[in-house]
Amino acid sequence: MLSLLHIGRVVCGLIERGERLLIARRPAGKNLGLKWEFPGGKVEPGESDEDALHRELEEELGVRVNIIERLTPCFHRYPDFSLELISFRCVLADTGEPLSREHEELKWITPDEMSQYEFPEADLPVLEEYRTQQRSP
Numbered sequence: 001m002l003s004l005l006h007i008g009r010v011v012c013g014l015i016e017r018g019e020r021l022l023i024a025r026r027p028a029g030k031n032l033g034l035k036w037e038f039p040g041g042k043v044e045p046g047e048s049d050e051d052a053l054h055r056e057l058e059e060e061l062g063v064r065v066n067i068i069e070r071l072t073p074c075f076h077r078y079p080d081f082s083l084e085l086i087s088f089r090c091v092l093a094d095t096g097e098p099l100s101r102e103h104e105e106l107k108w109i110t111p112d113e114m115s116q117y118e119f120p121e122a123d124l125p126v127l128e129e130y131r132t133q134q135r136s137p
């Protein structure tokens, strides 16, 4: 029998700077390797989603952020595991550049450029919601 692992809540940050958003490329050896994602990670037991976001962004990028808005959470089932992805629009709290401590590469892209990058399937509704928001006045 196939057993499907539910990894629980994963938070990620859509970090905005002017018209651009930060995307990060997952390392080759990790699951969903070389896909582009929004930095973040798994929420630990007893932690709030917001605390998890701040912890992960500090660990992965060495940055502090201010949260602007929580987007609609998405449940997604991959062939071998499922997760709930909770995304937040945010901005950098300080002037320093994010560091690529755990990713293959970081890039600042415009919403129009998103379609040129391969994101995990769980991110597709997030990208759609974000682009729709950008188009509305």
Ligand SMILES: Nc1nc2c([nH]c(=O)n2[C@H]2C[C@H](O)[C@@H](COP(=O)(O)OP(=O)(O)OP(=O)(O)O)O2)c(=O)[nH]1
Pocket (backbone or CB within 6 Å): 010, 011, 012, 031, 032, 036, 037, 038, 039, 040, 041, 042, 043, 083, 085, 120, 121, 122, 123
């Ligand atoms: N950070 C992040 N993870 C995503 C996104 N989309 C998506 O499907 N995921 C998946 C990939 C991973 O299976 C999971 C996040 O776990 P992770 O392994 O990157 O995070 P972590 O730092 O908590 O994990 P670990 O290496 O400590 O085990 O969520 C996304 O946009 N950002």
